[in-house]
Amino acid sequence: MDNAVHSSLPLWACLASLLAAPVIVLFRREPSLREGATFVSAFVKLGLVLAMLPIVAGGKVIEFTLIDGFAGINAPIMFRVDGLGMLFALVASSLWIVTSLYSIGYMRGLHEHSQTRFFAFFAISLSATLGVAFAGNLLTLYLFYEMLSLATWPLVTHHQDKEARTGGRTYLTYLLGTSIGFALPALIFTWIKSGGDLSFGGDAILASAGLSHLQGLVLLLAFAFGFSKAGMMPFHSWLPGAMVAPTPVSALLHAVAVVKVGVFCILRVVTGVFGVQLIGPGGLDVGIVLAWIAAFTVIVSSLIALSQDNLKRRLAFSTIGQLSYIVLGAALATKLSVTGSILHIAAHAVGKITLFFCAGAIFVATGKKYISQMAGLGRTMPITMSAFFIGSLGVIGLPPTAGLISKFHLVMGTAEAGEKGLLLVFLVSTILNAAYFLPVVYQAFFPKAGTVPEGTPEKFSWSTVREAPWACVVPLSITALLSIILFFGSGFLRELVGQFVSGLGF
């Protein structure tokens, strides 16, 4: 690419949190210093990412080669920051700051054990997330993808009890199993078919590889199921299983970092490996198959979410649904749908993290996990519940929140692709989203007579408010406000994404 700028910024952004891990371990005696280290590295990381924003926004691409070519595989470990990578990095690093604040409150609130290990591995997994965001070719992407799976395992099994063990076991068998089982052979097959070039720049890797329809389909599905972090059915059940983890882990990793990495990889596969022409009807016409699998996942996961009483499991299944929106948008491979799916990464991240924060706050304050126990909660925890309301609007895609913009693009994209059936799927799923979020909010503020657990005051009054510690409440209100701000100020996001999408050669 002509406008490639060489700078080591992406490397330092990646290393910022990786280097924080040993520092955190060093300060394991002084908790305040340890938390300080996490914060410093979070701000440094965001600063580096923001430093790269103007360059990328100006249409340039930042490239940096860490280790040049391996003889056999002339695919170096290199970073290449473009619009898509920048957006995802922005979302991940900004939300990390908020989550750090939240997790300090949560861990201290619940006197969790071995917090040093928690914060260290948290930092390492963030650096892996940025690694994936900035990956310049498929090999680097796979490298950081595997690193993320391994770095998050200790977080998921943090409680070290029986449930954590089973949760961890499913988590790993799915993620490592599918990545070695499907993604590795697909990676090598792409590498052979493309004659040894794996980089995302320039035209798509397999554009000129002359694949047959069947080969293309098998390869696409191998990638889609290989990157099972995207939670496509039938390889989705690691996500509800991972709800065993403490809430900050679920909040950042399973709303923002881990799952978004999965979807990000699929977007890279669609745009970088196959190229939008090859996916769409003009080329091998394989995208539509993936779209219908995603649609199936959306409907089924929303139905399951409806039936879940445990709040975190409901949020988990809703995440699976939302992720499949993004995959759907990517699979349709029209200009609007791809833009919509990229925007939805940001919108859903902000919305879903708020909901997870609220779930954690409720657990810290009242110890309640099940929605049936949460009647009348609005009276004692007004801020949390209103943030929960805004978050759920964001996920459903209603006006004041950013969710609307991304869903609007997605729907317009589907219309552009002329897929009537998928339009219906969008409609039904939006209704289902509303069906499993709004009752929670309604019941919290206007509980029916019989359902209120005793001890909750009759009417709302400031005196009876018992919120979670401020360190939990402040972050969730920030993310709720962010969701609204993104609705109004989404100009720079759309411009960033638009520029990336135009480079895809529609």
Next chain:
Amino acid sequence: MEFIQNSVLPHFNYWVYVILMMIGLYAMITKKNLVKKLIGMTIFQTAIILFYVSIGVKTGSTIPILEHHAEEHGEAVTDTGGHHEEAPGEHESHDSIHAVDPDHFANPLPHVLMLTAIVVGVSTLGVALAISQSIYKDFGTLEEHEILEKIKQGGPGIDV
């Protein structure tokens, strides 16, 4: 019969070595007593030595040691089987042996190789006997099935 004529008789040695080797192999695999296994192993190795030595045989040739004789015997002795007393030790002129006829002497190379193989056989046998003695010291028996029995029971002495 003609199979015997043209394929067994000219390769008689090689048939013998194969049979010997199979006896050794059979003993090694199926015999229960450890020492009998070692005897099988030795038979197995000796058979290979027989094979190698029978490669280097030339009919009508003598051992590969060049005799040095008085002058009159300039050209190499070609008549087979004639015995010659050896001129004692000293050889007058260095070039008394020239134009040696290779067919007159046996092929030395297999003999050299087999010297090594014999030495290797002895060493392996020595180490194997030492090991079987230390097994006898630990298990008190040399019958393989009894030893495996003792291992299975995992007696106190076993899992030291």
Next chain:
Amino acid sequence: MSEQLPAILLLSPLFGALITGLVGMTDHRRCFPILATALTVSLFCAISLLAQVVKSGPIDYFVGGWDPQRVPLGIGIQLRIDGINALLLVVITTVALLTSIYSIRRAGEENTEKTPQFYMLSQMLCVGLLGITVTADAFNLFVLVEVSSLTSYALVAMGSKPRGTMAAFNYIIMGTIGASFYLLGVGYLYMKTGMLNMAAIHQILSDPNVGHSPTVYVAFILILVGVWTKMAFFPLYGWLPNAYSYCPSTTSCLLAPLMTKVSVYVMIRVMLSVFGSEWIFQSLGWSHTVVWLACIAIVAGSVLALAQVELKKMLCYLIVAEVGYMVGGAWLANHWGMVGAIYHILSDAFMTLCLFIAANIFIKNRRAERIDQLEGLFKKMPITTTGFVIGALAMIGVPPTAGFFSKWYLLRGGIESGQWGYVVALLISSLVNAILFFRIFEVAYFGKNPVESHDAHHDHEDETQPSSVGDSTLFSGEGRPTTVIPLLITAAIIVLLGVFNGPIVEIIQQALDGMPVVGAAIR
């Protein structure tokens, strides 16, 4: 002096053994310095040989001065060092040096008054292995195989465990059968070609009426069966699990990484230099059956490893599976399969060494043989466990370790040559490895039976005060530094070998140009 390097490379461990014999008996403390100097000298020679080979191509060294200008080829014994065995030389000397550092205190503890004998035997084992790697003479290879096997029989039988001596006995029987079959195969070749030098045999075999006679086929079968027994390829692996898990710990660290890998190298050397890939892959056409045998070896090795309870036994069955990788890779009749097999020899040596050192430290410190007795390792011995984790990740094939890249080349070879069975077997074995090692991490991380579910409202001791590790120094729970440092060096080498596999593969490909694998796909 620089062209005498092959001789010095072999002589320094030999003289080390002899000096230990003379001097070490009286005062055991003198043994280690002699060993260390001998191995460092040969490591230095190996590295400079590698540099020489990379700079100016293969080196031919004729012992006794019988070089082809004066006498026809095959009179004296020839040593030949090309890209492949130069790398293997460096690997052998490095593994030997790391094991010797590991054995500083441990040899003394385990073999009490026989420490000098232990050091003499291990140095002679190194001489044997270096000799095997360097020689280009078929019979000389047999003699050196015997040197290394005899010393390894003794090293296995030295231990105090009674089961070790019984395992050594089986190892002797199987080892002798293997070596004798190889000797017989060389005899058959000698009978048909009259030569012992590998290059000379190759020349004569290349003309069809000699090359295609049944004797040469039987010779190839014999050599193959012999070498397969030495490398514990699947049907003939009976001796390996007991021998390597009941022998003294220092022996297992020395033997496990080297013996099987060098035998795989011997197979590849015989296949490429003596018979030539055209003869094997075209006229013979067994590559399919052998690759299927390799697939069975891989899957069986992994599944058997899954069924094991003892840690070292499990690692032994993993070695059997890894041998399946290499044999399969070599027999894919594909350039990249061969490159993958050779690269896997190098990476697998270090992976096995890393895992065995870590396993021995665990067993020594926790006094526990079985996997489920290894709870609480992450907390008690964080440094050693990280070493073990890196080794395990390499075995699973996670980038950027060496394991990933060797699987990459093997998979590429498999896909390009259309052996889908081999590709599937590789993936299954990687998954089983993942399960194997995460089962251990789980025990190490959770402890044997984790406390009941976490519903109690967090009555854990507060994390804010120092965590239960409460170790004053960092190394309190760890093994002795002399055992942990080699582990960390090996783990570092595994990652470096992975990251810098480009130059290594380039050297291998340069060496393979000399003997191209027929049906070689585009590089």
Next chain:
Amino acid sequence: MKWLGLIATAFTGILLLSATPYFPSFGDPNSPANAGVNGGVSVSQYYITETYTDTKVPNIVTAVLADYRGYDTMFETVVIFAAGVAIFAILRSFGGTTIPSHPTAIDTSVEGDHQRIIIGMTCKLIIPVIQLFALYVVAHGHHSPGGGFQGGVILGASFILMALAKELDTALARFSEKRYLALACVGIFIYSGFGLLCVALERNFLDYGILHRLMPATDEIMARSHSMLGVEVGVAFTVTAIMFAIYANLSSKGRLEQGF
């Protein structure tokens, strides 16, 4: 288990026999091994014709053993040395538990006396002669069948005879453990020392020709012959020491006292 063994053996046997008809016939002078393949160079013919001119050693086998393929023989000696060290490592026990495994060999009855005296006297007479013959065999390896290995074994056998005739202690008195282990090391030192000397004089390993510079009044070829003798002596040392070591350890189960 028996059936499995039988099948395996039968299968290998048939495999080996299947190739026999294609062997060159036994004793055929121009088989590939004896006369090279279709007129090509034959290694064995070279040895027969050129040995005398190269090394002045009439016994071609010794010449090939010690010079042409000297590298093989060096590792052969290392194999023996390794066997000796191995047996020491496996069996040798320094524990004090002297379980009287056998009644002392010395039978004090009258007939026992006679026998001991008879055997003792005859051995006293024979052993020196055996040792002398052994040295002859080592020294005459060049001209007559013999050499380092054979001479060494005979020498070792003389010590074993001494141990058998009297007790192990008398033999150990003359050839103690420390001595025979040191002798074994010295043997290989001599062998590889010759090789190293050649390397020191800038010629390939074991290329004896260059040693004529160190030996007075000898040309390149005679130097080869003399250094071969030196190498044979080294081999004889090692073989003697190790043969006796094996006997001593095996007979006394590694405790090296009152074996029988």
